[in-house]
Amino acid sequence: MTSFDLETAFLLFFVPKTVFSPVIAFAIVALAAVWLSPGGLAWALSKAPRSIPGPPGVVLALAGTAAHRALAGLARSIGATRLMAFSVGLTRFIVSSHPDTAREILNSSAFADRPIKESAYELLFHRAMGFAPFGEYWRNLRRISATHLFSPRRIAAFGEHRWAIGEQMVGDIRALMGTDGAVELKRVLHFGSLNNVMMSVFGKRFDFAKGEGLELEALVKEGYELLGMFNWSDHFPLLGWLDLQGVRKRCRRLAGRVNVLVGKIIEEHRRKRIDGGGLDGAGDFVDVLLDLEKEERLSDSDMVAVLWEMIFRGTDTVAILLEWIMARMVLHPEIQSKVQSEIDAITGNSRLVSDSDIPHLPYLQSMVKESLRMHPPGPLLSWARLAIHDVHIGNHFIPAGTTAMVNMWAITHDEAIWANPNEFKPERFMSEDVSILGSDLRLAPFGSGRRVCPGKALGLATVHLWLAQLLQSFQWVASDGGVDLSECLNMSLEMKNPLVCRALPR
Numbered sequence: 300m301t302s303f304d305l306e307t308a309f310l311l312f313f314v315p316k317t318v319f320s321p322v323i324a325f326a327i328v329a330l331a332a333v334w335l336s337p338g339g340l341a342w343a344l345s346k347a348p349r350s351i352p353g354p355p356g357v358v359l360a361l362a363g364t365a366a367h368r369a370l371a372g373l374a375r376s377i378g379a380t381r382l383m384a385f386s387v388g389l390t391r392f393i394v395s396s397h398p399d400t401a402r403e404i405l406n407s408s409a410f411a412d413r414p415i416k417e418s419a420y421e422l423l424f425h426r427a428m429g430f431a432p433f434g435e436y437w438r439n440l441r442r443i444s445a446t447h448l449f450s451p452r453r454i455a456a457f458g459e460h461r462w463a464i465g466e467q468m469v470g471d472i473r474a475l476m477g478t479d480g481a482v483e484l485k486r487v488l489h490f491g492s493l494n495n496v497m498m499s500v501f502g503k504r505f506d507f508a509k510g511e512g513l514e515l516e517a518l519v520k521e522g523y524e525l526l527g528m529f530n531w532s533d534h535f536p537l538l539g540w541l542d543l544q545g546v547r548k549r550c551r552r553l554a555g556r557v558n559v560l561v562g563k564i565i566e567e568h569r570r571k572r573i574d575g576g577g578l579d580g581a582g583d584f585v586d587v588l589l590d591l592e593k594e595e596r597l598s599d600s601d602m603v604a605v606l607w608e609m610i611f612r613g614t615d616t617v618a619i620l621l622e623w624i625m626a627r628m629v630l631h632p633e634i635q636s637k638v639q640s641e642i643d644a645i646t647g648n649s650r651l652v653s654d655s656d657i658p659h660l661p662y663l664q665s666m667v668k669e670s671l672r673m674h675p676p677g678p679l680l681s682w683a684r685l686a687i688h689d690v691h692i693g694n695h696f697i698p699a700g701t702t703a704m705v706n707m708w709a710i711t712h713d714e715a716i717w718a719n720p721n722e723f724k725p726e727r728f729m730s731e732d733v734s735i736l737g738s739d740l741r742l743a744p745f746g747s748g749r750r751v752c753p754g755k756a757l758g759l760a761t762v763h764l765w766l767a768q769l770l771q772s773f774q775w776v777a778s779d780g781g782v783d784l785s786e787c788l789n790m791s792l793e794m795k796n797p798l799v800c801r802a803l804p805r
């Protein structure tokens with residue numbers, strides 16, 4: 300016998316009973332069985348039969364900055380693209396990487412709730428539309444915003460502001476080119492987008508270099524960070540009270556500051572109405588909420604949550620998508636000049652492009668679709684869904700309380716669904732009219748079903764117009780650093796290294 304064998308034999312036969320009692324042995328075996336069961340710990344503890352394939356153990360993929368890629372790879376490797384089960388701590392997940400199961404999940408009333416993260420709860424977002432439980436309060440918020448913020452009439456009415464902000468960005472870019480010789484586009488797009496949302500929500504624009512504007516920008520930045528963070532307390536309840544990452548503490552401090560600032564803006568609106576001095580931002584969303592009839596009226600803290608959420612949802616998605624599109628424009632000069640020719644043809648090279656031109660720019664629209672396919676701002680559809688009651692997806696039983704995700708990135712990069720999925724080719728949408736608003740699950744960057752993005756038309760109107768303005772004004776070329784398409788998934792899918800490029804006058 301070798302010394303190793305001797306040691307092993309000693310361990311097996313001579314470990315004292317007190318250390319390796321049958322009870323402990325049983326516990327270890329049971330724990331290993333639970334841990335190694337398909338889908339991992341949380342599934343093993345549930346009443347569901349283990350019919351859904353899934354990796355055992357804790358999946359750390361969600362904690363990384365490329366969760367969409369990690370989950371897509373895992374699902375492919377175990378043949379679970381239609382549905383994969385996995386656990387993170389005590390949270391039971393399913394993820395779909397296929398249009399059929401994605402449709403079943405997103406369009407089922409059983410998945411009309413969202414799991415609420417600690418950060419969202421602490422920031423009072425459970426009182427805003429995105430995280431409010433499915434029910435009367437949520438339905439009411441959707442109805443109010445559909446009528447007063449997202450209706451075609453409202454979107455058209457804000458066209459002038461949108462256009463003016465687009466022109467302001469063109470001016471800022473020109474100035475930056477003059478001083479620096481290159482532009483970090485993300486900053487320009489972020490502040491443009493933030494002001495655009497501020498205009499429709501608060502009825503005013505801000506100077507983000509000082510005073511209220513400076514504070515607002517700091518609050519938005521901190522909020523993005525907290526909401527985008529993977530928080531272990533969400534999945535390991537015992538860790539919750541320890542608040543190891545300090546998320547709860549930071550959220551509470553932030554919620555206080557948001558209350559003061561947004562509360563003050565609401566108060567200003569109230570005062571103006573009492574003074575009868577007319578409303579500067581007549582018809583902004585604060586006024587809409589203040590005008591609600593008694594039974595629909597929101598408390599002040601609910602109003603803060605609703606307004607604050609709009610700022611969060613409306614700002615980064617638009618700015619981040621535009622940054623990806625511009626990166627593509629720099630990388631594909633032939634596509635850029637094709638879009639520019641389309642714009643020039645419609646404006647006759649004699650006037651500035653505007654909202655009313657967009658329906659006549661099919662190639663520009665196809666290019667936006669292709670960018671949404673390759674770089675969906677919410678690759679896992681931003682925030683997940685929660686099973687309100689027991690339900691079946693296909694033949695699989697899903698118990699109430701399961702978190703369901705759709706990996707839209709995996710679907711839009713699946714070669715069984717899209718020919719040459721890694722090739723940037725807007726032409727694919729010229730030959731086939733694919734709706735991106737939620738009816739075709741091969742490309743649903745705004746989600747689908749009851750909780751589909753209510754801001755999709757506003758978001759697209761903004762992206763289309765600003766893109767047309769940026770391409771009409773400048774020829775976009777790479778700076779010395781080139782273009783790096785590496786991704787980083789925070790709250791949205793961002794460019795890891797911000798795009799720095801040169802905008803040459805046309």
Ligand code: HEM
Pocket residue numbers: 405428429430441496608609610612613614616617620676677680681682683744745746747748749750751752753754755757758759
């Ligand atoms: C390019 C722009 C945008 C993209 C890609 C986007 C994407 C999404 C996605 C994927 C969802 C989840 C849908 C689902 O669960 O099925 C969502 C929800 C939501 N979005 Fe957007 N969004 C965009 C712009 C906007 C804008 C401009 C606003 C408002 C100003 C907005 C407000 C919301 C809200 C409030 C929800 C939650 C709806 C609910 O849970 O009932 N989004 N968005």
